[in-house]
Amino acid sequence: xxxxxxxxxxxxxxxxSYALKRLGVEATVTADPELLCKADKVIFPGxxxxxxxxxxxxxxxxxAIIKGLKQPVLGICLGMxxxxxxxxxxxxxxxxxxxxxxKRFIPQKHTDKVPHMGWNTITDVKDGLFNKQLENKFVYFxxxxxxxxxxxxxxxxxxxxxxxxxxxxxxxxxxQFHPEKSGSVGEVILSNFxxx
Amino acid sequence: MLAKRIVPCLDIKDGKTVKGINFVNxxxxxxxxxxGAQYSREGADELVYLDITAxxxxxxxxxxxxxxxxxxxxxxxxxxxxxxxxxxxxxLLSAGADxxxxxxxxxxxxxLIEEIAKNFGSQVCVVAIDANFExxxxxxxxxxxxxxxxxxxxxxxxxxxxxxxxEILFTxxxxxxxxxxxxxxxxSTLADNLHIPVIASGGAGKMxxxxxxxxxxxxxxxxxxxxxxxxxxxxxxxxxxxREEGINVRL
Numbered sequence: 517x518x519x520x521x522x523x524x525x526x527x528x529x530x531x532x533s534y535a536l537k538r539l540g541v542e543a544t545v546t547a548d549p550e551l552l553c554k555a556d557k558v559i560f561p562g563x564x565x566x567x568x569x570x571x572x573x574x575x576x577x578x579x580a581i582i583k584g585l586k587q588p589v590l591g592i593c594l595g596m597x598x599x600x601x602x603x604x605x606x607x608x609x610x611x612x613x614x615x616x617x618x619k620r621f622i623p624q625k626h627t628d629k630v631p632h633m634g635w636n637t638i639t640d641v642k643d644g645l646f647n648k649q650l651e652n653k654f655v656y657f658x659x660x661x662x663x664x665x666x667x668x669x670x671x672x673x674x675x676x677x678x679x680x681x682x683x684x685x686x687x688x689x690x691x692q693f694h695p696e697k698s699g700s701v702g703e704v705i706l707s708n709f710x711x712x
Numbered sequence: 713m714l715a716k717r718i719v720p721c722l723d724i725k726d727g728k729t730v731k732g733i734n735f736v737n738x739x740x741x742x743x744x745x746x747x748g749a750q751y752s753r754e755g756a757d758e759l760v761y762l763d764i765t766a767x768x769x770x771x772x773x774x775x776x777x778x779x780x781x782x783x784x785x786x787x788x789x790x791x792x793x794x795x796x797x798x799x800x801x802x803x804l805l806s807a808g809a810d811x812x813x814x815x816x817x818x819x820x821x822x823x824l825i826e827e828i829a830k831n832f833g834s835q836v837c838v839v840a841i842d843a844n845f846e847x848x849x850x851x852x853x854x855x856x857x858x859x860x861x862x863x864x865x866x867x868x869x870x871x872x873x874x875x876x877x878x879e880i881l882f883t884x885x886x887x888x889x890x891x892x893x894x895x896x897x898x899x900s901t902l903a904d905n906l907h908i909p910v911i912a913s914g915g916a917g918k919m920x921x922x923x924x925x926x927x928x929x930x931x932x933x934x935x936x937x938x939x940x941x942x943x944x945x946x947x948x949x950x951x952x953x954x955r956e957e958g959i960n961v962r963l
Binding site: 530531534535537538563564565568594623626627629630631632633634635636637654656658659660674675694696697698699700702703 | 713716752757782783784788805808810811833836903906907908930
């Protein structure tokens with residue numbers, strides 16, 4: 517299988533390719549439009565800041581490429597947020613694949629720390645990336661911004677408020693958490709994506 | 713519900729794991745990648761690798777180690793030690809680290825915190841603080857606890873947060889290596905003052921110490937080294953114990 521990982525100015529995009537390698541898949545990390553378009557699966561990873569990253573994507577014309585992809589695409593963390601319409605992080609206009617906002621966590625009480633960092637459970641998991649056995653399993657999150665629960669929500673997590681742990685629309689899948697860092701549970705989710 | 717984290721820390725010198733007793737004497741404790749993988753299997757939530765060699769050669773060795781860790785381990789890991797400028801941060805994140813922990817460099821140049829947060833997001837920026845309790849106050853130290861500064865723990869932690877730190881890793885030099893429990897009073901004050909997660913470090917000797925640092929110290933994560941390295945406490949057993957004590961941990 518031909519899996520491409522979108523290369524851009526984010527920190528740590530290689531952790532996804534390492535995770536795939538542990539599953540026996542050798543992925544290509546690339547910003548080449550041609551390679552991205554012809555891959556069987558595309559992964560859009562991300563650790564970084566929304567506005568800076570959007571500027572970089574636009575500069576390299578990757579924004580239009582990503583929106584136009586027809587094969588299964590998996591956005592991870594910032595990748596997922598950039599697939600939404602707009603992010604409060606840097607007031608960034610994003611790709612608009614999922615017609616929803618990305619909002620900053622507002623602590624409701626003192627023990628609500630931001631970023632939401634660590635292991636939390638996923639509930640109401642939908643088919644596609646998930647299966648029933650993954651209900652209530654712990655996955656790893658690191659983020660200060662969140663996508664509210666909406667029509668595309670494919671898994672929900674509660675922190676300060678219920679938010680989208682995963683989104684799905686047509687060929688576009690996304691997780692707010694890091695499956696590549698979520699131990700054996702994350703491996704199941706990545707395997708499910710590879711089987712789509 | 714967000715789980716409390718158990719974080720084994722591996723001090724690395726020339727590519728091998730060591731552990732200091734009050735930051736001075738070192739005992740050998742095994743191969744870092746093997747050890748990390750074993751911790752991950754046992755249920756560690758995150759790992760910290762600290763490079764305690766400062767030489768140029770040592771740094772290259774450490775970067776290679778970071779790549780191996782990233783390739784082999786499926787839980788997050790933080791790296792620290794010898795990070796002085798953005799170039800170092802970039803190198804370690806590119807090698808596969810999830811977060812960087814900065815200590816002396818942040819004290820010397822607080823703007824580094826801002827730069828990391830701006831370029832990679834707050835969540836990759838852990839500010840580590842070594843502080844010692846002396847004359848009724850917590851004073852911050854530079855260079856692995858060797859050089860005292862004028863900075864006070866609570867003041868510096870708040871400043872680091874306002875500059876964009878994503879987490880505070882507080883090591884009590886007073887408690888480190890003594891195995892008599894974490895600095896829960898200071899940790900609790902930090903938790904009350906800050907709006908970012910606090911990792912407790914220094915003093916773990918028994919399972920009760922972990923319970924106390926979560927329950928009394930209000931820590932979000934507890935870091936320990938020797939009790940895990942020398943098999944005095946098994947991570948699986950520890951997490952089972954914590955669950956029974958009413959602490960929410962990932963099992």
